[in-house]
Structures are given as structure tokens and as C-alpha cells.
Amino acid sequence: MPSIFTRIIRHEIPAHFVLEEPHVVAFLDIAPLSRGHVLVVPVEEREFLHQLSPASAEAVGRALQRVAAAVVDATGTPDYNILQNNGAAAHQAVPHVHFHVIPRQKNGAGLGIQWRSGGLDSADAAVLVAAIRQRLSA
Numbered sequence: 468m469p470s471i472f473t474r475i476i477r478h479e480i481p482a483h484f485v486l487e488e489p490h491v492v493a494f495l496d497i498a499p500l501s502r503g504h505v506l507v508v509p510v511e512e513r514e515f516l517h518q519l520s521p522a523s524a525e526a527v528g529r530a531l532q533r534v535a536a537a538v539v540d541a542t543g544t545p546d547y548n549i550l551q552n553n554g555a556a557a558h559q560a561v562p563h564v565h566f567h568v569i570p571r572q573k574n575g576a577g578l579g580i581q582w583r584s585g586g587l588d589s590a591d592a593a594v595l596v597a598a599i600r601q602r603l604s605a
Contacts, residue, residue: 470563490526
């Protein structure tokens with residue numbers, strides 16, 4: 468069954484589109500955290516960012532920059548967050564890759580973040596670096 472975002476992309480469910488291109492769309496979030504909250508969504512339906520085709524990933528990257536600039540200009544709010552979650556444990560509510568562009572307004576409207584910093588063990592860092600570099604070069 469197609470995701471709700473695929474149904475929006477197909478115009479089966481109404482949305483307030485701000486951008487429609489062959490590989491990516493953007494529309495206003497129906498439950499915004501602040502005025503100007505926009506979702507940027509690849510047309511390709513994949514649950515996780517790393518599953519996207521290079522063409523879709525490139526299109527999303529280009530669209531994010533353009534949509535963020537347009538939201539800043541349209542709302543007059545220079546500060547914003549870009550949020551993207553992968554998987555239920557990471558708070559992904561719709562299993563279709565999507566990015567939130569969320570203006571952060573001076574009155575506090577927008578995304579609230581609680582950052583729980585940890586420490587980085589040097590030995591583990593070396594193991595991680597080696598493993599990630601190996602996979603990047605494959």
C-alpha cells in the first residue's frame with residue numbers, strides 16, 4: 468500500500484504544494500510546528516535515506532536548499548531546523564523519506580531539541596572510523 472506521501476504526490480490527497488519536480492515535491496505540513504513548516508519529499512518511496520537512488524538523493528539535496536531559502540524569505544524568519552528521521556525508533560512517523568524545514572521563531576515556535584551528549588572513546592572511535600571508511604570506499 469502506498470504511503471500517505473505517495474498518495475499526496477499522486478494528488479489523491481490534497482496538499483498545499485510549494486514545489487513539484489520529477490524527483491521531489493514540497494508541501495506545507497498539516498500539523499506545523501511553526502508558520503512556514505514545509506516537508507520536502509522524494510517521489511521515490513523509500514523508508515530510509517540510505518535506500519534512495521542517487522538521482523532522488525541529489526534532487527532532494529537541491530530542493531532542500533531552494534525550499535529553505537524560499538521559506539526564510541517568505542516568513543521573514545532567518546533561523547530554521549532541517550529534520551529527517553529514519554525508522555520508528557528515530558521517531559519517523561511516515562515510512563517514506565521526508566525532510567522537515569521548520570522555521571525557528573523568536574517567540575519559541577518551531578522545533579524544540581533536547582540534546583543528550585555523550586563521550587567519545589578513542590579506541591572505539593578508531594574502530595568506527597576504519598569501519599565507516601571501508602564501507603565508503605566499497
